[in-house]
Amino acid sequence: MNLLSDAAIAEINRASLELLQTIGVKVDHAVVLDKLLKAGAKEKDGRVLIPSDLVHDCVERAPRTIRLADRRGGCVEVGADGGTVFWGGNSLCIARGRERREMNSQDLAEFTRLLDALDHVHGVVGTSLADYPPQVRDFVGFRILAENSTKHLRPVIFSPDGPEAIIEMAEVLADGASLSESPIVSFGYSIVSPLHWTSSALELFLRTSGRGLPMMVNAEPMGGGTAPVTLAGILAQANAEALSGIVILQVLEPGRPCVFNLGFAHMLDMRSALATSGAAQDGLLAAAGAQIARWHGLPSASWISSDNSICDEQSTLEKATTCLMHVLAGVNIVWGIGQLETEFTLSPEQAVLDNELAGVCLRAQRGIEVSAETIALDVIEECALTGDFLSHDHTLSHFREEIAKSDLTSPQRREDWLAAGAPALGDKLRDRVADILSRPQEPCVTPEQSAELRRIEERWINRLSAET
Numbered sequence: 001m002n003l004l005s006d007a008a009i010a011e012i013n014r015a016s017l018e019l020l021q022t023i024g025v026k027v028d029h030a031v032v033l034d035k036l037l038k039a040g041a042k043e044k045d046g047r048v049l050i051p052s053d054l055v056h057d058c059v060e061r062a063p064r065t066i067r068l069a070d071r072r073g074g075c076v077e078v079g080a081d082g083g084t085v086f087w088g089g090n091s092l093c094i095a096r097g098r099e100r101r102e103m104n105s106q107d108l109a110e111f112t113r114l115l116d117a118l119d120h121v122h123g124v125v126g127t128s129l130a131d132y133p134p135q136v137r138d139f140v141g142f143r144i145l146a147e148n149s150t151k152h153l154r155p156v157i158f159s160p161d162g163p164e165a166i167i168e169m170a171e172v173l174a175d176g177a178s179l180s181e182s183p184i185v186s187f188g189y190s191i192v193s194p195l196h197w198t199s200s201a202l203e204l205f206l207r208t209s210g211r212g213l214p215m216m217v218n219a220e221p222m223g224g225g226t227a228p229v230t231l232a233g234i235l236a237q238a239n240a241e242a243l244s245g246i247v248i249l250q251v252l253e254p255g256r257p258c259v260f261n262l263g264f265a266h267m268l269d270m271r272s273a274l275a276t277s278g279a280a281q282d283g284l285l286a287a288a289g290a291q292i293a294r295w296h297g298l299p300s301a302s303w304i305s306s307d308n309s310i311c312d313e314q315s316t317l318e319k320a321t322t323c324l325m326h327v328l329a330g331v332n333i334v335w336g337i338g339q340l341e342t343e344f345t346l347s348p349e350q351a352v353l354d355n356e357l358a359g360v361c362l363r364a365q366r367g368i369e370v371s372a373e374t375i376a377l378d379v380i381e382e383c384a385l386t387g388d389f390l391s392h393d394h395t396l397s398h399f400r401e402e403i404a405k406s407d408l409t410s411p412q413r414r415e416d417w418l419a420a421g422a423p424a425l426g427d428k429l430r431d432r433v434a435d436i437l438s439r440p441q442e443p444c445v446t447p448e449q450s451a452e453l454r455r456i457e458e459r460w461i462n463r464l465s466a467e468t
Contacts, residue, residue, distance in 0.1 A: 001328040003288050009295045012232065016240035017052045024049040025195045025244045029202035032248060039251045055243050058250035064297050066214040066257040066332075068123065069182045071150040071173060071444070076122065078332040079299040084365060085122035085332070086358045088115050088351070089303070089339035090156045092128045095347045098310055102130035103346070108144050110437055111338065114348050116149035116444075117436045120358035121337050123152035127346070135464050136457075138162030139169065142185075143453045146173055150444050153185045160203040163187065165460040167208070172452045173445070180212030183257075188216030190264065191241045193226035197248065205245075209253040216259035216301055216333070217245030222275055225268035231281060235288055238262045246298070262289025263302025263331060266342075277305035277342045278318025286322070287329030294330065302326045304336040304354070305343045311350040311429065315340055319350075320357055327361035334358075348437075349429040356406050363404045374398075408432070 004012075024047040027033045033048065042049040065079030076085055093100050094107045108127050115121045126141035139162050142155040146169065153173075155166050170185040179185065187208055189201040208215065219238035221227030227237045242260050249256050263286035266275040276282055286302035293300035304323045306315035319336075326334055336343070337358070338351030368374075379394045389395055408428050417423075423431075445453065 001287060001325070001330075002291055003284065003329070004291055006295070009292055012236050012239055012292065013295075015236040016243060017055060019195070019237070019240040020050040020055060020244060021052060022049070023047070023195060025191075025197055025241075027197050027202065027248075028199040029197070029206070032197075032202045032206060032252070035251050036248065039247075041247075050244060050247055055247055058247040059243070059296050059298070061250045061254050062246055062258045062298055063255065064299075066186075066259060066299050067183055068152045068186065068214065069184045070122075070152050071184055075182065080294045080297045082330065083332055084327055084330070084334060084362065086120055086337055086354075087123035087152075087154060087333060087335050088112075088121065088125040089305070089336040089343060089346060090125050090127040091339070091344060091346045093341075093345045095310060095340060095345045096349075100309070100341075100345060103127050104131040105129050105140065105144055108141060109148050111346060111348060111351070112145055112148035113441065114351055114433060114436055115337065116151060117439075118337070118351065118355040120355050120362065121151065121351075123154050123333075124149045125154045125335070126156040128156075128158075135159040135161070136461050139165035139460055140457060142166045142169055143457050146453060147445055147450065148441075155185065155187070157187065157189065157200070157204050159464070160200065160207070161460065161464060163204055163207045165456060167211070168456050169453050172449055172456070175449075183213055186214035186216065188218055188259065188261070190218035190220045191245060193219070193221040193241065194237060195241055195244070197244070202248070205249055205252055209249075209256065212253075212256065214257040214259065215249055216261050217242050217249065218261045218264050218301075219245075220264040220266070223265070223267040223281075224270065225275075227265075229267070231284060231288070234265050234267075234285060235262065235292065238265050238289070239292055243296075258298065259301050259333060260293040260296060260298035261301035261333075262286075262292060263300065263326070265289065274307070275342050276307055277303070277339075278307045278315070278322055280321070283322035283325035286331060287325045290326070290329045290331040293332075299332045300330070301333040301335065302331045303339070303343065304334055305339040305341075306350075307342055309341045309345065311340065311347045311353060311426065315350060316353065316425075319354060323354075323357055324361050324364065327365050330365075348433045349426065352408075352429045352432045353425070356408055359406065360404060 027048045040054045065077050069075040094103045129137045138158045219241035223229045223234045227234045265285040290300040306318040308314040337354045338346045
């Protein structure tokens with residue numbers, strides 16, 4: 001699904017390059033600033049002006065694909081040439097029904113266990129932890145992710161020292177393998193719109209360089225608040241912001257795998273003064289962002305959420321419509337499994353529903369295969385007179401791959417539904433969450449790895465406590 005013509009993307013990109021050359025970006029890091037200036041950027045009035053040829057060279061250095069490994073022996077490759085995976089989201093709060101409270105370490109452990117059991121979720125994501133101080137939440141959260149899932153690990157960074165502690169832990173989990181060869185962990189950070197790279201982001205870029213670990217560059221403008229209210233204006237600013245991040249990363253580590261993420265852009269709702277996340281414009285921005293990323297030859301990302309506070313009909317409507325736009329547009333990494341309340345909250349029930357939605361969207365993305373085998377002219381000729389296709393070998397060979405199936409939404413006779421108590425979808429979601437969390441937990445780390453992760457965690461907590 002292409003929303004923009006090549007000419008339209010070129011016009012947006014021309015505006016972005018003009019922004020980078022005339023307005024530039026603010027860079028709050030002396031080391032990174034020095035490296036940019038040595039690479040050909042200019043400094044003017046406290047901002048860094050980035051010439052177009054430097055942008056072009058750095059985009060060319062970045063690989064067209066990134067590899068995302070798990071600890072099950074799997075590794076997927078996604079990028080400008082295709083492929084879509086789904087990740088969880090991060091939040092401040094957890095919702096169960098109409099109740100909401102701050103997210104804590106036990107909540108993250110349970111939510112991660114839930115995502116680990118969902119078949120269309122590829123990666124688990126760190127969150128805020130109300131029961132730990134901010135400076136240790138990132139690596140404590142990473143340890144919790146690792147103990148409760150063997151899927152790809154995406155920590156959220158809260159402190160400059162967090163990445164070093166996380167890399168130490170990741171090396172324990174890699175069990176001797178190189179993280180560049182088996183990237184079980186990836187990182188990312190957002191620019192502050194408009195056009196401002198903070199020291200926190202740049203410290204993460206710098207401290208994780210040299211290892212070939214994937215880094216996501218997030219442009220997160222809010223139309224009408226921190227960017228123009230027009231979609232084209234948002235895209236022009238976001239494109240400039242993400243391009244500046246690609247330049248910084250490639251100057252620090254040429255050839256580093258990067259994700260070009262315009263899919264975190266939002267609009268400011270003028271009635272509530274809240275960001276929108278589940279409206280039509282949010283799906284359009286993410287879809288266009290994927291197309292612009294592909295035009296640059298880079299992997300893309302986005303975020304699906306709902307503006308609603310609970311898992312119900314509204315959240316289903318909003319996430320279904322926007323997610324389908326994302327996936328049909330070819331977004332490579334879709335965040336937000338379980339996300340609600342404009343990304344402020346996670347819901348286990350919504351996560352189960354989103355997993356079903358992900359399966360539907362991936363089936364739609366796969367499309368319809370047309371070949372002699374699938375047209376099945378010989379089968380039609382053979383069965384046309386009898387009308388019996390059900391018992392034919394062709395049906396047996398292909399029905400599993402052709403018919404999308406789900407325990408939650410499979411067709412059911414009304415009398416059977418009534419006999420089961422006439423459950424609504426929300427009832428089924430709650431039952432599925434309870435079932436998954438009641439199962440005996442399979443260990444995701446060895447006892448030796450668990451002990452080492454906790455030793456590293458304790459050492460970093462003590463070190464940071466001493467510094468404060």
